[in-house]
Amino acid sequence: MASQNLQSVPAELSPEELELERAGQANFDRIISEDSRIEPRDWMPEAYRKTLLRQISQHAHSEIIGMQPEANWITRAPSLKRKAILMAKVQDEAGHGLYLYSAAETLGQSRDKMMEDLIAGKARYSSIFNYPAVSWADMGAIGWLVDGAAICNQVPLCRASYGPYGRAMVRICKEESFHQRQGFEILLELSNGTEAQKQMAQDAVNRWYAPALMMFGPPDDDSPNSKQSMAWNIKRFSNDELRSRFVGMMVEQVKVLGLTLPDDQIRFNEETKKWEHGPLDWEEFKNVLAGKGPCNAQRLERRREAHDDGAWVREAAAEYARKQAEKEHAA
Amino acid sequence: MTAPENTQNPQNAENNTDFAIEGHGDISVGVKGAGASGDGSASATRITPGNALRPEDIALEVRKGQVKPNEDVAEYALRLGDDGLILAQRLGHWISRAPELEEDVALGNIALDQLGHARSFLTYAGAAWDKSEDDLAYFRREHEFRSAHLFEQPNGDFAVTIARQFIVSYYQFELYKRLTGSSDQTIAAIAAKALKEVDYHRDHSAQWVLRLDGGTEESRRRIVRAFKLVWPYVEELFEDDELTARLAETGAGVQPSSLRADFDQLTGEILAEGGLDEELALERIPQSLGGGRQGKHSEHLGYLLAEMQVLAREHPGASW
Amino acid sequence: MIPNDSPTDHPNAWPLWEVFVRSSRGLSHVHAGSLHAPDAAMALRNARDLYTRRNEGVSIWVVPADAISSSDPDSKGSFFESPQGKDYRHATYYTKSEGVKHL
Numbered sequence: 019m020a021s022q023n024l025q026s027v028p029a030e031l032s033p034e035e036l037e038l039e040r041a042g043q044a045n046f047d048r049i050i051s052e053d054s055r056i057e058p059r060d061w062m063p064e065a066y067r068k069t070l071l072r073q074i075s076q077h078a079h080s081e082i083i084g085m086q087p088e089a090n091w092i093t094r095a096p097s098l099k100r101k102a103i104l105m106a107k108v109q110d111e112a113g114h115g116l117y118l119y120s121a122a123e124t125l126g127q128s129r130d131k132m133m134e135d136l137i138a139g140k141a142r143y144s145s146i147f148n149y150p151a152v153s154w155a156d157m158g159a160i161g162w163l164v165d166g167a168a169i170c171n172q173v174p175l176c177r178a179s180y181g182p183y184g185r186a187m188v189r190i191c192k193e194e195s196f197h198q199r200q201g202f203e204i205l206l207e208l209s210n211g212t213e214a215q216k217q218m219a220q221d222a223v224n225r226w227y228a229p230a231l232m233m234f235g236p237p238d239d240d241s242p243n244s245k246q247s248m249a250w251n252i253k254r255f256s257n258d259e260l261r262s263r264f265v266g267m268m269v270e271q272v273k274v275l276g277l278t279l280p281d282d283q284i285r286f287n288e289e290t291k292k293w294e295h296g297p298l299d300w301e302e303f304k305n306v307l308a309g310k311g312p313c314n315a316q317r318l319e320r321r322r323e324a325h326d327d328g329a330w331v332r333e334a335a336a337e338y339a340r341k342q343a344e345k346e347h348a349a
Numbered sequence: 350m351t352a353p354e355n356t357q358n359p360q361n362a363e364n365n366t367d368f369a370i371e372g373h374g375d376i377s378v379g380v381k382g383a384g385a386s387g388d389g390s391a392s393a394t395r396i397t398p399g400n401a402l403r404p405e406d407i408a409l410e411v412r413k414g415q416v417k418p419n420e421d422v423a424e425y426a427l428r429l430g431d432d433g434l435i436l437a438q439r440l441g442h443w444i445s446r447a448p449e450l451e452e453d454v455a456l457g458n459i460a461l462d463q464l465g466h467a468r469s470f471l472t473y474a475g476a477a478w479d480k481s482e483d484d485l486a487y488f489r490r491e492h493e494f495r496s497a498h499l500f501e502q503p504n505g506d507f508a509v510t511i512a513r514q515f516i517v518s519y520y521q522f523e524l525y526k527r528l529t530g531s532s533d534q535t536i537a538a539i540a541a542k543a544l545k546e547v548d549y550h551r552d553h554s555a556q557w558v559l560r561l562d563g564g565t566e567e568s569r570r571r572i573v574r575a576f577k578l579v580w581p582y583v584e585e586l587f588e589d590d591e592l593t594a595r596l597a598e599t600g601a602g603v604q605p606s607s608l609r610a611d612f613d614q615l616t617g618e619i620l621a622e623g624g625l626d627e628e629l630a631l632e633r634i635p636q637s638l639g640g641g642r643q644g645k646h647s648e649h650l651g652y653l654l655a656e657m658q659v660l661a662r663e664h665p666g667a668s669w
Numbered sequence: 670m671i672p673n674d675s676p677t678d679h680p681n682a683w684p685l686w687e688v689f690v691r692s693s694r695g696l697s698h699v700h701a702g703s704l705h706a707p708d709a710a711m712a713l714r715n716a717r718d719l720y721t722r723r724n725e726g727v728s729i730w731v732v733p734a735d736a737i738s739s740s741d742p743d744s745k746g747s748f749f750e751s752p753q754g755k756d757y758r759h760a761t762y763y764t765k766s767e768g769v770k771h772l
Contacts, residue, residue, distance in 0.1 A: 059739060082450070089445035093438060096660040097483045097669040098404075098468050101441070102461060108444050109457030113719055116450045120703035123685065129705060130679040154660055154669075189702065193723070204669075211667055320445070328448025330571070331507045333681040334564025335707035341563060342708065449683065451704055451715040458718050549717075556710060 050251055055181040058124040066250055069243070070180050071125045073252065075132045078118035079143035082136070083317050085111045087151035088160060096154060103200050104157060110197070114190045121182040137322040145303060146229045148311030155208055155215075155222035161201015163223070163230035163268070169198055170264045171234065179251035202271065209276045216276075223272070224280040231295065232303045234261040240300075259292075266293040402542045404468035404482065407535065411476040416535050421595055423477030424495070425602050426536065427485070428642055429524075430470030431496035434486060435650070436517060437464035438657055439504055448507055455553060459514065462546040469539045487661035491651050492644040498637060499582035501650045508568070508575035511557045516579060518550035519616050520586050523608040532600035555619045562623035576629050585639030587612070592642075685734040686712040688719075690726035698730050706731075 031039065042061025049056055056062055089108045095101035119129040135141040146164055151157070172194070175187040208219035235241055235257040247253035255263075265284060272279050283296035306314070410416045418426060440460035447453040471482040499517065504510045525547055528540035561572035587609045596602030620626040640646070661667075683705040689698035701720045706712035712731040721729065756762040766772050 085445040085453075092441040092444060093656050094660050096487070096664070096667075098434075098464065098471075098486055100669055101437075102464050102468070105441055105444060105457060105461055105464065109454055109461070112444070112447075112450050112453035112457070113722075116454070116704065116719065117702055119450075120685075123703070128679065128682060130682040186702070207669055211669075212664065214664065215667055324446045324448075327446075328452075328507065329681075330565070330567050331448035331452075331561075332683065332707075334568030335560045335711065336564075336681040336683060337568075338560040338564040339708040449705065451706065451719065454722075455715065455718045458722060553714060556714065560707070560711075 050179060050249075053179075053251060055184065056179055057181045065246075067125050069247060069250070070183065070252065071122055071127060073247075074118055074122040074125070074183055074186075075127070075135075076142050076144075078115045078122060078132065079136050079141055080147065081111045081115035081118060083143045083321065084147045084164075085115075086317055086320055087147060087149075087313075088157060090151060091154065091157055094154070095157075100157075100204070103196075107161070107197055107200065110193050114193070117186040117189055118183075121180075121186040124182045133325060137318060137325055139309070139318060142307065144233060145306040145311060146226075146233055147317060148306050148313045149225070149229055150313050153218050153222060155205065155218040156226070158201045158204030158208060158219060159222035159226040161197055161199075162205055162271070163201075163226045164233065165194060165197040165201060166268070167230045167233040167264055169194060170260050170267075174254035174260075175252075177251075177254060183252075202275070205275050205277065219275070220277050223275075223277050227280050228298055231261055231265070232298055232300070234258075234264070236300065236303075262292040262294070265295045269293065402469070402538050404465065404472050407469050407472045407539070408482075410535075411472065416473070416476065418473055418477050418533065418535070420477060421592060421599075422533050422536065422601050423474045424592055425596055426470045426474035428495040428497075430467045430474055430482075430485070431494050432500050432517075432521075433463040433467030433470065435494070435496045435500040435653065437461075437467060438653055439500070439502075440510070440514075442504055443510065456510075459550050459553065462543075462550065466539065466543045466546075469542075473535050473539070483661070487658045488665075491646055491654055494644065494646065494650065494654070495642055496646075496650075497582065497585045497641040498639055498647050499579060499586060501641075501647055501653060502579055502582065503649055505575065505578065506571060508561055508571040509578055511554055511561065512572065512575035513579045514550060515554035515558050515616070515619075516583055516586075518547050518554055519612050520608065521547045522551050523611050524603065524605075527603045527608070530600075531602065536601060558619055558625070559622060562625050573625070573628055576625070576631075577634065580629070580631055580634045581637040582639070584636035585641060588639060588642075590642065683707045686716070686731045687734050687737065688712075688716040689730040689732070690716075690720055691728040692726050694727060698728065701725070703734065709733075 038061075043063065046056065046060065046062055046066075049060070056066075085108050088104060088111075092101060092104050092108060095104050119132060122132060123129055132141065136143070151160065169191065172187055172191055176184055176191055178184045178187065205219045205223070208215040210216075235244075238244060238256045238258045241257050244253060244256055248256070266286070268279060269284055281296045283294070285294050286292075287294050305311070309315075407416070437460045440456055440463065443456040444453055444460070447456055467486075468482050471485045475481055475485050499513060502509070502513055522544065525540040525544040529537055529544060531537040531540065558572065561568040563569075587605045589604045589606045593602055593604050597604045597607075617626060620629070620631075661669075684707075685703055686706055686709075687703055688701045690701040691698045701716075704712065704715050704719055706715045709731060713729060716729045716731050720726065752758070
C-alpha cells in the first residue's frame, strides 16, 4: 500500500516509548472504529498525519490558486451586482484557504512553510485551476461545475475523522452555498440572453465539463491511496461514486439551463443504479498535474509575486509588534 | 425613506437554519451533540444576511415611484457614487494579491462596502434620468464621470493603497456623518449605512499607517513616499462649488470645505503618533488642480474604465 | 487548535491566534477558528473581517495560540475520569422525587 511508504518508523524505541505507541495506536483505532474524531493533540499514526497534511494543504492551495481565474474577472464583471457577487466569492476563497491552512497547522506545519512549498512548485493543487478563464461565462461554469464538484467532494468531508478538518469543511460548505448558485444563475441569464451570450455559455460548459469531472480524482482502480483514506474515515465515498452522483445532478440541472453537456454517453445504469459518463482524458489530467497545463507557470508566478511583494509589509507589522511589546515591557 | 422592506430581505428571523444549506441539503457532521441549536460549532457558524439598506431596496423604491431626486441631488449622488465605484474598482484588484491572506479578506470587505455605497448612490442618481446603476457605470464616457482624482490613483504598492484609503475613509467619515442629517431622506439613509462601514475603514487604514510608519526602515520609506504621492489630491475633496453651495442651502448636502477642520485634526493625530507629520510637512505639498467633479480627469481613469466597461459595451442591451 | 506546535521557522511570520465568537447576547464565546496576525489589535480586526462577515457574531475574543494551556490527551482519559460515576451531581440521580411538581 502506497501510504506505508510515508510511514517513518523511528529506528530505536525504548520499551516505554513502545508502550506509549501501542497504547496510542489502540486509542486511535478505537476512536476510528467508533467513528469519533481525532483531535490535534491525540496520538496518531505518522502516515495518518502525513496523509492529512498533504490532503488539507493541497485543498488549501487549491482555494488560493483557485482565486486567480475568477479574480481576473472582478474588474471586468459586466454589471455592478455581478461585480459585488464575484468579489465576495473570491474573497470567500481566501477565507477558505485560510481556514484550511489553519487546520493543517494543527498537524504541525506552519502556513509559511506550506506557502513556500506552493510557490516553489513542490506542492499540488487542484489541476483544474491551470485552465484559463477566458470569458465571462467561465465565471458561470466555474461556479456551477467546478464549485458543484467541489461541494460534492466537500460535504462528506464535514464528517472527516480529523476534527479540525471537519470543522473547517462545515464552515466552508455553509459559506459556499451561494457559490454554485451564483454560477448557475450566471449561465441561466446568459442562456436566456442574446445568441452570442448563449453561445458563450455553451462554450464555457463544453470546456469545463471534463476537467470538473476529473476533479474527483482518478478512477477507483487507479487511486491507491483512497482505500486507506476511507479506512481512516477521512474519505467517505470513492472517487467514482462521487463522480457518478455529480453527473446525475448535472444532467438534470443542465436541462433547466437550456444548455447541453458535451458528453453523449451519459446514461443511468439500471443494474448498478449509477450514472455513467463518456471516457475522460486521464493522460491530459496527468500532464496538467505535472505542470503542462496552459496556466501552471502563470498561476504560481502570480502567487509568488503577491507573496514576495507582501514580504516587506509582513515584516513591518511583525517589527512594529515587537517594538510595541518592548515598549510595554519597559513601561 | 422608510426602512428596507422586510419582504426584500429573504430571511430575517427564520434564517437560523444552522445546518440546513440551501442547494445541497443538510450537512451532517456526524458528531454526537453537534445539533442545530445553541451548541458550539453551530453557533460559531450561524450566518444571517442582516437587515440593512441595500441597493436593491432603493431600486425598488425608485421603480415604485416612491423616491426621485431632483437634478441637484442626482448630480450630487453621482459624485458620491462615482467616488465609491472607482475606488472599489481599484481595491478589487487587490483580492488575490494582498500581502497576507487575512488582508485579501480585509481589502475585499472594504471594496465590497465601497461598491455597495456606489450602487446605492448611482441607483438613486439614475432615478432622475431614468437610468440604472449599470447604465451609469458602464455606458458613460470618461468626461461624464464625477469622481475626484484621489479615487482613480493607481494602487501602487500596499503603502500607496493604505495612504489613499486613509485619506478617503477619514474624508468619507466626516462627509457621511453630516449627510445622515440630510434633508433628502434617501441620501440620509445611504449615508447612515455607509457611515458605520467607513468608520471601520478608518480604523483599518489608521492601524496600517501606524504599523508601516513604526515598522521597518523600508516600510517607513514606503509610507512616506506613498503619502507624498497621494496627498496632492486632498484639496480637491474639500473644494466647494455652486452645486454644493445650493445643496448646503437646502440641507440636502454639505459644503466640502466644512469637513476640512475635523479631517485635518483626526488624520493629524494619527500621523503625529509616529512623527510622520513632521517628515511629510503636508502643508507644503503642492495641491493638484483637481477637476474631477467637472469631468476633468487624470490619465488613469481611461484605462480603468476601459477595463471595467469592456464586456458590457461589447454586448449593449444585454442582461447579465 | 494546537498551542506551541507551529514551528517558527520564519521570524517575520505572524503568530497564530485562536478566535472565539459570541454569536448573540446571552451565549458563550465559541471557538470559531484561527488566523495569523502581527498583534492583538490586528488579530481582532482580521477576526472581524474573517469570521463575522456574515453576521456571525456580536463579540470576538482573540487569544495567542501559544498562550493556551491544554489538558494532556496522553493521560488517556484519567484527566476526565473523576466526573464519571458521580451521577449524584445530576438531577436525574434523584428518582424518588420524580413527579413532584416544581422540584
